[in-house]
Amino acid sequence: MKFLEYLESRIYDIIYYILFLFLIIFILAAAGTKGFYIFLFSAISAGAFLLFLFFSFRKAEKESEKIRTLADSIEEAYYISEVLPKPRRLQDQAMYYALQKACLAMNNRLSAQEQDHQEYQEYIETFAHEIKIPISALSLTFDNENNFALKKETDRISQLVEQMLYYARSENPEKDSFIRETFLDEIVHNVILKYRRYLMEHNVKLDIDINNVIIYTDIKWLTFILSQIIQNSIKYFDKSEKILSVQTLVRPSSVTLIMEDNGCGIPAADLPRIFEKGFTGSDRSRANATGMGLYLARKLALRLGLDLTAESAEGEYTRILLHFPKGTVHRFE
Amino acid sequence: MRIAIIEDDDRTRQELAKLLIRYGYDTVQPDHFEDMAAELTGIPADLILMDINLPYENGYELCRRIRDTSRVPVIFVTSRDTSEDELKSIRAGGIDFIAKPYDPLILLEKIRRALHLTDPENYRELTRKDCTLDLHMSVIKYKGRETELTRNEFRILYYFFMNNGRILSKEELLEKLWNDRYYLDENILLVNMTRLKHKLRDIGITHLLRNIRGEGWIL
Known part of the structure; x- marks a missing residue:
């Protein structure tokens, strides 16, 4: 089949050859050559031509295959023009030229885009830092005035700015992570302190039982992850007796931090989707959700080499599990 | 204890001073940023709270210059929170x-940590108004009688013993406990x-804690 296609692509050569053959046959016949010799000549000539066509087909096939493998093996396909063998045929050279042009245009576009993206990211970073100055002034003022209502609004602004900042950073967090030895219980304690006003306001009963585990991680990132989880717990409490428990499960090769609340839970149909970007739940219209919190939490957790999973029964509980594999844990006591 | 606040945002500086004064610290707020290092050498302070983005000279450089002449502890306070900033602040001293x-x-x-004002763990007992709180045994003693306290009761009483003469509100107690x-x-x-007051009354202590309506309690 492929050979037929190839023949089709060389149709002019073939027509030319046939016409030429006829011409020779005509001349031979006119010169009085015997029919047998004319036939013999034609058969040999046609056979040789077919053989020639077949071998050039095989060669073309081999070369095409080489180019295809090359194209498939290269990760960033827009560099393909750099590695292709330079063609000798006129038409192929034009194609090659066109491809080079296309790749160059693509590369230029890409680096311009990357540059823009980086500048944008730097702007976001600067913006977040600048806006934290007035936020901080407000926050401190409301603290001093014991104005919890406005303090809460300020906290909300601060949390949203934080989320934006971490979203911008989540593209390449390696740039900003600082792995240090730290105590898991201390990080949890600080996150609880951060949200103490909310927990006290809702009369949340805390049940904290954390083994004395040393972990190696970035404190800031882990704090952000735990903050997202605790914010969700606070947001989705729906019973009069509210319980938030934080426990550790220590296994020989890993530690799991289990954060469980007895809030409204997550419908089974939604559970597999809660870590998706922008997912705000099928029936949670009352909450002002961005759908970014858990998405970012999981993304950052994976970047830190941790895993974040969830279990829930609707109306009963939500349990978020953060797994620290062996490499991130030092010692159990 | 005197704390120098170096911060170019006026509101933040004032509110920070208010907060620190409320918790019993003295504050100074130098605001001549052109020559802050020189101004600081003239101000005796036990601790410096230093912003990083300052006019004329950033906090890191300032800190390094202060280090030439003084060992006063510096805490950096900043809106930039990248690990790079954290590292720089350590390097700057x-x-x-x-x-x-x-x-x-x-x-x-x-x-408190920077000023080494941590609670006196090495004390064995504290005495106020003839009542003695045993820090190791969680026991309160008064005129030969004593009663055992639960973990929570002990902790609450401990804050009153440590904040002699200050009114502690419900909110402040909760924050301390948390x-x-x-x-x-x-x-x-x-x-x-309530339980603590009953226990104290049982061994004859009625003068230790006073309720101030709408504000809290005082030792």
């Missing part, structure tokens, strides 16, 4: 680092206060 917007509770804790990982809610705190 800062002893701690806190990101804006900060939680007063955490800021105050860091200040800071020390006793996550009680308001109801449980009130139950504990």
